[in-house]
Amino acid sequence: MEAPGEAEGAAGLGGRRAGLRHRHPVADMLDLPFLPFCILLGGLGFVCVIFVSAWCQHWRGGFALDGSAQMFNWHPVLMVTGMVVLYGAAALVYRLPPAWSGPKLPWKVLHGALALAAFGLAVLGLAAVFRFHNVHGTPNMYSLHSWLGLATVLLFSCQWLAGFSAFLLPWAPAWLRALYKPAHVFFGSTILMLSVASCVSGINEKLFFSLKNGTTEYKRLPAEAVFANLLGLLILLFGVLVLGALARPSWKRPDADSPDSCQPLLTAER
Numbered sequence: 001m002e003a004p005g006e007a008e009g010a011a012g013l014g015g016r017r018a019g020l021r022h023r024h025p026v027a028d029m030l031d032l033p034f035l036p037f038c039i040l041l042g043g044l045g046f047v048c049v050i051f052v053s054a055w056c057q058h059w060r061g062g063f064a065l066d067g068s069a070q071m072f073n074w075h076p077v078l079m080v081t082g083m084v085v086l087y088g089a090a091a092l093v094y095r096l097p098p099a100w101s102g103p104k105l106p107w108k109v110l111h112g113a114l115a116l117a118a119f120g121l122a123v124l125g126l127a128a129v130f131r132f133h134n135v136h137g138t139p140n141m142y143s144l145h146s147w148l149g150l151a152t153v154l155l156f157s158c159q160w161l162a163g164f165s166a167f168l169l170p171w172a173p174a175w176l177r178a179l180y181k182p183a184h185v186f187f188g189s190t191i192l193m194l195s196v197a198s199c200v201s202g203i204n205e206k207l208f209f210s211l212k213n214g215t216t217e218y219k220r221l222p223a224e225a226v227f228a229n230l231l232g233l234l235i236l237l238f239g240v241l242v243l244g245a246l247a248r249p250s251w252k253r254p255d256a257d258s259p260d261s262c263q264p265l266l267t268a269e270r
Contacts, residue, residue, distance in 0.1 A: 034095060034251050041092075041245070044238050045085040051231040052080045059224040060210070067135035074128040076202060082121025083152065083195040084235055088242040090114035091188055095251045104253075108167060115160055122153050145205045149198040156191050159184070189243055196239035200232045 056063065056073035063077075064070035093099060093111040126149075133140050141150065166172045166180045207218050207228055216222035245251055 041241055048234050048238055049081050052076050055228055067131050071128055072132040075125045078121045078125030080199055082118040084199055086114055086118035087192055091242055092245055094253050095245055100253050119156055119160055145201040152194040152198050159187050189246055192239055196235055199235050203228050203232045
């Protein structure tokens with residue numbers, strides 16, 4: 001038989017080894033607090049909006065509502081603000097530490113409201129570009145960017161309606177909500193990825209169209225091209241960070257099966 005001290009030492013060593021298998025120093029270092037990350041991400045989203053607004057104001061002539069090229073400038077600003085920044089914020093609502101305990105219903109409403117605001121801005125952005133094209137006789141929906149962007153908005157509208165019907169209205173049974181939830185999460189991340197791809201391809205397309213006759217060509221990399229390319233990289237970084245936050249297990253709401261996690265809006269207690 002082992003001496004008690006040896007047995008305790010072996011047990012302690014085994015426990016430490018088991019702990020090392022579950023927790024690695026690198027994992028500890030990378031397990032950052034969410035709130036500082038959230039502040040950093042919010043600042044990055046704000047910078048994206050400032051950059052796209054400054055690009056349209058300084059190099060593209062500002063904004064208008066008369067069907068001119070200045071009206072088109074609302075399109076990139078509204079799409080980046082809505083489909084990337086606001087949508088990313090909506091996706092991370094359930095990662096906020098205050099959402100980890102207590103009723104889930106207020107956070108569901110906030111999540112849906114932010115997503116609806118993002119969709120509203122996207123619709124206004126589409127209206128701006130269609131109005132511009134129609135006034136100037138430019139064909140609609142001929143480029144890969146336009147196909148990708150419209151498909152993203154249509155998928156987003158289906159996602160919002162399905163989420164509202166499944167999680168906030170009383171007629172969906174609990175088993176259906178549980179069945180649909182993984183699909184809702186998957187398509188949420190997919191829509192964000194498609195939104196980033198749409199914005200980056202749209203920036204590139206606009207530069208190719210604008211930097212040619214009478215201007216320094218895109219391939220010469222004038223100041224506008226550098227600025228807009230940086231904007232594209234910032235949007236890409238924002239999307240990657242949001243997807244990374246969604247994938248981090250330690251930032252997920254620990255009480256995902258809280259009593260009101262499947263409570264529909266119309267039957268919730270006031």
